[in-house]
Amino acid sequence: MSGWEGSGAPEHLLRALRAEPPLVQCITNYVAMNIAANVLLAAGASPAMVSDAAEAGEFAGIAGAVTINIGTLSAAFLDGMNAAILGAQAAGRPWVLDPVACQATRYRREVVQMLVAQRPAIIRGNASEILSLAGEASHGQGVDGRDTVAAAEDGARRLAQSSGAVVAVTGAVDYVTDGQRAVWIEGGSPFMPMNTALGCALTCLCGAYAAVTDDAFDAAVGALAHFAVAGARAHEGAAGPGSFAPRFLDALALVTPEALAGAVIRDASVPA
């Protein structure tokens, strides 16, 4: 049994999100800022890309959730991330971690361990990133993972158990676990990995869903289901990655709670 049924099901969360658009503070990379903001606006949330340490902590006090992405990491970004995390925790709000290319350099490996220790509610990454965080060998090259989601299933479960975070591994099929509950989510489009920073934008959408429920597992499943359903719908009629992009934003906006109820979510819990 998994937590995505009943009141925590994606369609109910989307209804809540659209009824009162949550303010999501996104500290994300320069590549992702524009598309992440457009994804949140299309989905129904209110993004704010406030990252400077001079105000990031104060702003987190009025945000419904904070998302942190290390894609274009720097000392200045890191100061803002730490301030925002403290602000979110002081306000009792969740924060979401996107460990972009965390295996690529020593700097990233050190920073990401420090961030994981600060109790994110959700960690969303590709298989290579999650395997690296779980302490296993990965085949990541740069920012594109080369491992399959299935190969990261065990690592994701152990990472969830050790970190206390819900772990979402995204790829052709997605896997979400809180260490006990687990689901596979199907859908999307092969044009999605050909559009830069859609994974980063999905992390921000996890923040939007986390702002409307106390269950981080439900939040991750909701955001991923929203992406999966919109991606599959946008794929129809798209000739390539370029024509996919506007269709995808349209689909994120046009997906109804009823359509989201049709998301393909399969139980992947391991019997105790």
Next chain:
Amino acid sequence: MSGWEGSGAPEHLLRALRAEPPLVQCITNYVAMNIAANVLLAAGASPAMVSDAAEAGEFAGIAGAVTINIGTLSAAFLDGMNAAILGAQAAGRPWVLDPVACQATRYRREVVQMLVAQRPAIIRGNASEILSLAGEASHGQGVDGRDTVAAAEDGARRLAQSSGAVVAVTGAVDYVTDGQRAVWIEGGSPFMPMNTALGCALTCLCGAYAAVTDDAFDAAVGALAHFAVAGARAHEGAAGPGSFAPRFLDALALVTPEALAGAVIRDASVPA
């Protein structure tokens, strides 16, 4: 009677802009940089996103106008803003202020007051931002205003009188005033607030229009009319915010001076 008739009317300014594309130095936020540059290019101007203090002042000396946006504020951006403002003033060129989310944090409130004191030619914001600048209570949450343009009309007029700037309040219907003259501008599309940073891009377009006329009121009206006409045209056939975006850039480019003459601009001056 308002100043948007005769030689200062939008169609004449657009003709001047296309005859000799003005160089507009845009110090804007990371979310807006790409779409703002594309908006200026489509409209017919020449954007340059030069913001570092090491060159921002010198560059302002060759630009037709400077635009300043505090969306992703930082100490480094602020240094560049100050250098560019000084450079523009030394060259006798106008500068335009976009007070993004100026009510959200103490840092923004302090910085924006300092900027307003440096005599921008135009201030363009949403109703919540303008109400905050006018010293009134606003309902802004993050970067999305929750106040209506109509509610900001009095505040805008007083802000224009106190600051010496033309004030443009944008929303479903726009309001522009220099403290005496005032107009309402209708048009646009409900998909515009679902596309991030279009307001920021409009601020940059105000700079382009300010570079081709000495009357900042005419400039603001021209830029807003260009957006309103292009937005309404782009709305036709758009299925959502994603498919709206490329249509909008097309429309900005395809709008002729003759079409701009058909913009819906209503006198809103208060009888003395």
Next chain:
Amino acid sequence: MSGWEGSGAPEHLLRALRAEPPLVQCITNYVAMNIAANVLLAAGASPAMVSDAAEAGEFAGIAGAVTINIGTLSAAFLDGMNAAILGAQAAGRPWVLDPVACQATRYRREVVQMLVAQRPAIIRGNASEILSLAGEASHGQGVDGRDTVAAAEDGARRLAQSSGAVVAVTGAVDYVTDGQRAVWIEGGSPFMPMNTALGCALTCLCGAYAAVTDDAFDAAVGALAHFAVAGARAHEGAAGPGSFAPRFLDALALVTPEALAGAVIRDASVPA
């Protein structure tokens, strides 16, 4: 005779690029980051926008090529550029220079001379930028060049000879030379200069091609041919710069090696 025939012809390089997508480290400006990443993904390469000095040098050791763009120059970017160049040279990998608006300010003029001295494999710019680098008077205003590619032909050849770099001058028709070999490349679309940062994205694509051949002349010709063919194809059916953009990304992805063999490339070598 030029080097773009035989094993170094564009179609063979594209085949190699798609068979094993090269990791390209792009230190580019804030305006270009998103579109450059999308261009590389569509073309078949793997972009990584890693620019901070804390990791840029280490990352260059795993990248197939590095690209450097001074569009939004700052001291922090410059530190990262120098680290990445050293890393690329230590790893024996090529790096590509984009001297955006290098004639506009003293800061840019100084920085770009220092960069040119560090032996880029390819320099790609517009005619005004290349004329400025060649020590000739240019008519560049801001980031948009006002000189024609033809006017920069002699300057490009001399710059190639003095710097040791292949020089690619792009415009309505492109010119590529290594100081001896030279070609003209035709194609593209008048909507391309109305889309911001496509030149910057092309510089990144030069890096992708440079990662799959040891001949920098072939690499530059391959990347420019890919752009020219995709641009011409995308122009069909585009109503303006906005609708051109998604078509262009589609076309970059859909161009086959066979189609690339049909690129219009004319020998422009000067008889010895």
